[in-house]
Amino acid sequence: MAARLEVNQLTKIYEGRVARKALDHLHFTVEEGEFVGVMGPSGSGKTTLLNVIATIDEPTAGIIRLNGKDPHSLNKEEMALFRRRELGFVFQQFNLLDTLTVEENVALPLLLDSVNAKETNRRVQAVLQKLGIADCSQQFPYELSGGQMQRTAIARAIIHRPSLLLADEPTGNLDSKSAGDVMALLRDMNEQDRSTLLMVTHDAVAASYCSRVIFVRDGKFYNEIYRGDSRQRFFQSIIDMMSLLGGDARDLSGVRL
Ligand SMILES: Nc1ncnc2c1ncn2[C@@H]1O[C@H](COP(=O)(O)OP(=O)(O)O)[C@@H](O)[C@H]1O
Numbered sequence: 001m002a003a004r005l006e007v008n009q010l011t012k013i014y015e016g017r018v019a020r021k022a023l024d025h026l027h028f029t030v031e032e033g034e035f036v037g038v039m040g041p042s043g044s045g046k047t048t049l050l051n052v053i054a055t056i057d058e059p060t061a062g063i064i065r066l067n068g069k070d071p072h073s074l075n076k077e078e079m080a081l082f083r084r085r086e087l088g089f090v091f092q093q094f095n096l097l098d099t100l101t102v103e104e105n106v107a108l109p110l111l112l113d114s115v116n117a118k119e120t121n122r123r124v125q126a127v128l129q130k131l132g133i134a135d136c137s138q139q140f141p142y143e144l145s146g147g148q149m150q151r152t153a154i155a156r157a158i159i160h161r162p163s164l165l166l167a168d169e170p171t172g173n174l175d176s177k178s179a180g181d182v183m184a185l186l187r188d189m190n191e192q193d194r195s196t197l198l199m200v201t202h203d204a205v206a207a208s209y210c211s212r213v214i215f216v217r218d219g220k221f222y223n224e225i226y227r228g229d230s231r232q233r234f235f236q237s238i239i240d241m242m243s244l245l246g247g248d249a250r251d252l253s254g255v256r257l
Pocket residue numbers: 014016020021022040041042043044045046047048049
């Protein structure tokens with residue numbers, strides 16, 4: 001199952017003593033089954049964008065459409081169902097529950113959706129296998145390495161086969177080997193299940209696994225690059241665009257060759 005995502009003139013202003021325009025008429029479309037990266041300097045609105053798509057945050061103006069439907073127009077119950085069934089979200093800080101084992105964390109979306117125990121167990125074991133963390137199924141988050149936590153967070157985000165997977169810097173806390181593994185996994189998932197993926201990243205190597213990268217600056221669409229047939233050339237174009245885009249030094253901290 002895949003989703004088509006339209007982000008239409010999306011604007012988000014955080015009111016406060018000083019109002020902040022986090023998104024400014026941001027406009028782009030992600031086709032069904034695409035794997036799109038989002039890059040931009042810190043503070044350019046990337047996390048806000050994911051939160052608004054996920055209905056965690058409300059837009060100030062503009063509209064999101066998922067398969068033609070605005071998730072923000074749903075009532076409370078429908079919105080809960082949308083989050084639970086259509087959406088997978090890999091958070092920057094994992095958001096694993098400390099008192100639950102890996103297996104229990106991953107099972108959570110199915111439990112919330114009243115899938116029966118046998119089916120839950122079957123699917124949890126399958127996804128743990130696929131992600132190479134079956135051996136830690138009984139461990140608690142504090143017993144895991146960064147890479148294992150990240151895989152657990154991904155397992156939980158994909159267990160219910162979401163039509164749209166959102167990921168906020170899924171390789172941000174990983175060494176380059178684990179980062180490569182996680183990216184290969186997301187790419188395979190995107191190719192095999194044709195799920196639509198939108199991934200925020202600072203890492204040009206991670207971005208080079210995408211089929212397209214969208215660059216944002218100050219909450220606005222800045223540019224986009226399609227992959228073409230050479231990942232190496234794509235990587236180089238991403239690096240070039242990042243230096244054009246400017247921003248803080250951290251933007252290049254993720255570069256690994
Ligand atoms: N909850 C919030 N309240 C007020 N301002 C916020 C909030 N979340 C983000 N911002 C501001 O919105 C802008 C975009 O933030 P964010 O989406 O986190 O950027 P990025 O993920 O690209 O680093 C920043 O100026 C940030 O300070």
